[in-house]
Amino acid sequence: MSGQVCFLMDGAVALVTLSNPAKFNAMSRAMWRELRQVFAELQQRADVRAVVVAGEGGHFCAGGDIAEYTDFRFHPEGLRDFHENDVWGGLSAMLACDLPIVAQIEGNCMGAGVEIASCCDIRVAGQGARFGAPIAKLGFPMAPREAELVAREVGLATARQMLLEAAVLDAPTMLVRGFLQTVLPDADVPAAAFQRARHMARLAPQAARLNKQTLRALAGGLDAAALLPTAYDYADHAEHREGIAAFLAKRPPNF
Incomplete structure (x- = not known):
């Protein structure tokens, strides 16, 4: 070995x-x-x-x-x-x-x-x-x-x-x-x-994970429409809110 x-x-x-x-x-x-x-x-x-x-x-x-x-x-x-x-x-x-x-x-x-x-x-x-x-x-x-x-x-x-x-x-x-x-x-x-x-x-960790999951599914032949039922479940996530708030406040996000 x-x-x-x-x-x-x-x-x-x-x-x-x-x-x-x-x-x-x-x-x-x-x-x-x-x-x-x-x-x-x-x-x-x-x-x-x-x-x-x-x-x-x-x-x-x-x-x-x-x-x-x-x-x-x-x-x-x-x-x-x-x-x-x-x-x-x-x-x-x-x-x-x-x-x-x-x-x-x-x-x-x-x-x-x-x-x-x-x-x-x-x-x-x-x-x-x-x-x-x-x-x-x-x-x-x-x-x-x-x-x-x-x-x-x-x-x-x-x-x-x-x-x-x-x-x-x-x-x-x-x-x-x-x-x-x-x-x-x-x-x-x-x-x-x-x-x-x-x-x-330093970027949004949940967004990275979701992007990798989407890309993996598409590479595996799954149609994008099959992802739609859960595609927007992140809407109320703290990371999502922080990213938008930081942009509007012109400050770095705290992810």
């Missing part, structure tokens, strides 16, 4: 760290399970308003921990359990989290790294970051739900290039293709990621 996923608090921002530095933070089975536990806990915490996901030691995540693969990949039941319970368990916990999530992407962002970054709302990358899912070199495809997630976020054309050509793309290319919000000098990435998270943490 190698690596861990942990978090620490910096004010209202949680820093979630993928830590397996000897393998560029490749995800072990234990790390996928810990990722699920961490985000399930963050979802329930009222003191957290934003999250930064980063890798340790100058890399985001180089993919899965291939050293473990011979233990379970060569029979369908074990392979299904790994992808549907371990991997999708971690990814789905991130997707279900109503907190704004910033990806702090440095160095390698491959395979599992692209999947984890695809669960984040804002993606900040360094000039030296590299993106891909070259698993065709390992003889297997991307699992269906993971492929759906990646294709939705990187775009179908880029997903095809990553999976069929085993292409590795640089950060400026991923910025042009819409996967990244910004690309910065490598040394500036940690501070920029935290700055964006802190900014979001």
Whole structure:
């Protein structure tokens, strides 16, 4: 068993760290399970308003921990359990989290790294970051739900290039293709990621949660009309009243 996923608090921002530095933070089975536990806990915490996901030691995540693969990949039941319970368990916990999530992407962002970054709302990358899912070199495809997630976020054309050509793309290319919000000098990435998270943490927390719930429902194929019965239940909420009152009084809101 190698690596861990942990978090620490910096004010209202949680820093979630993928830590397996000897393998560029490749995800072990234990790390996928810990990722699920961490985000399930963050979802329930009222003191957290934003999250930064980063890798340790100058890399985001180089993919899965291939050293473990011979233990379970060569029979369908074990392979299904790994992808549907371990991997999708971690990814789905991130997707279900109503907190704004910033990806702090440095160095390698491959395979599992692209999947984890695809669960984040804002993606900040360094000039030296590299993106891909070259698993065709390992003889297997991307699992269906993971492929759906990646294709939705990187775009179908880029997903095809990553999976069929085993292409590795640089950060400026991923910025042009819409996967990244910004690309910065490598040394500036940690501070920029935290700055964006802190900014979001100062905004209305209930509004952020409601926006994420709406966007998640729409991404899942739900028609906007289905959301209308409860869409305006926030009308009398204190946060809503404070935001409007602060604007009219020309003062910063106190959320």
